[in-house]
Amino acid sequence: MKQRNVGASGLKVSELGLGTPTEPEIISAFLDAGGTLIDVSEGADLSGFSRRDLVLTAASGVDPAAPLGQRVDCSRRNLIRQLDDLLEQLRTDHLDLWSVGHFDPHTPPEEVAATLQWAVDSGRVRYAGVRGYRGWQLAVTPGVVAAAQEYSLLQRDAEEELIPAASYLGVGVIAGAPLARGVLAGRTGRAEAHTYLSTKTDTVLEAASTAAAGLGLSSAAVALAWVREREGIDAVTVGVSNAAQLRELTDSLGTALPPTIHQALDDVSR
Numbered sequence: 001m002k003q004r005n006v007g008a009s010g011l012k013v014s015e016l017g018l019g020t021p022t023e024p025e026i027i028s029a030f031l032d033a034g035g036t037l038i039d040v041s042e043g044a045d046l047s048g049f050s051r052r053d054l055v056l057t058a059a060s061g062v063d064p065a066a067p068l069g070q071r072v073d074c075s076r077r078n079l080i081r082q083l084d085d086l087l088e089q090l091r092t093d094h095l096d097l098w099s100v101g102h103f104d105p106h107t108p109p110e111e112v113a114a115t116l117q118w119a120v121d122s123g124r125v126r127y128a129g130v131r132g133y134r135g136w137q138l139a140v141t142p143g144v145v146a147a148a149q150e151y152s153l154l155q156r157d158a159e160e161e162l163i164p165a166a167s168y169l170g171v172g173v174i175a176g177a178p179l180a181r182g183v184l185a186g187r188t189g190r191a192e193a194h195t196y197l198s199t200k201t202d203t204v205l206e207a208a209s210t211a212a213a214g215l216g217l218s219s220a221a222v223a224l225a226w227v228r229e230r231e232g233i234d235a236v237t238v239g240v241s242n243a244a245q246l247r248e249l250t251d252s253l254g255t256a257l258p259p260t261i262h263q264a265l266d267d268v269s270r
Helices: 024-032 076-090 108-123 135-139 162-169 191-196 201-215 220-228 243-250 259-268
Strands: 004-006 013-014 016-018 037-039 055-060 095-098 123-132 146-150 172-176 233-238
Touching: 004 233, 013 016, 013 055, 013 233, 016 024, 024 220, 024 233, 024 243, 055 076, 055 201, 076 108, 076 135, 095 108, 095 146, 108 123, 135 172, 146 162, 162 172, 162 233, 201 220, 201 259, 220 233
Parallel strands: 016 037, 016 233, 037 055, 055 095, 095 123, 123 146, 146 172, 172 233
Antiparallel strands: 004 013
16 A cells, blocks of 8 residues: 655555544555554554554544534634543543544634644644645645545535645645445445435446446446546545455555556546
């Protein structure tokens, strides 16, 4: 698995990242394939693995369980509290990449940026990032080396603002949900799939399936390759349910999409 620099920074991560794993066998298979980047959250158990082998990333500032309208709190007080709690739960003294989970209109960007810098200066964090930001929000938050955003054949909003802004600012982009929560892997019956179901979904799925058949890959591998090869994307994080799903994706990393197929998928998903 290739290692890539994130933006203009010295941070190196595997081209494929693992979204919050729960099973040790998944983590083991990921590390065996050369992976390093793991997105962690509360409850993650990494006790059986060497910290030196892991590039840990996490986000703070968002509480999905809070009442509507109170879920985002990126004040200095709350960010630091959540960071310290997370470090204690993970039994580690630092995160490699710590991000603000969402833009908070009630906290000045200067306060957010200063808090991120404080975390780096204190040694709790090696690099700072953001998630779910728009281009202008990224521009007013200095000191950031990475921006994470959902990006797939069925969700291309990041191309409008974020990716161009990140490229201009020297900020790396980490793409999340490249399989559209499983829809591009054919799992359209899941509860979260409805967000991606539209008049073009079937057309995109058919195009990915046709490309997969011609290349000897799965539709999921084709969808992942399309995102991984996009200009401005430094890494892609995936969530898997078992080691077999992970191997299906890691085994395909050495295969590049022919330019004609990449362009065809680009055209049909617009």
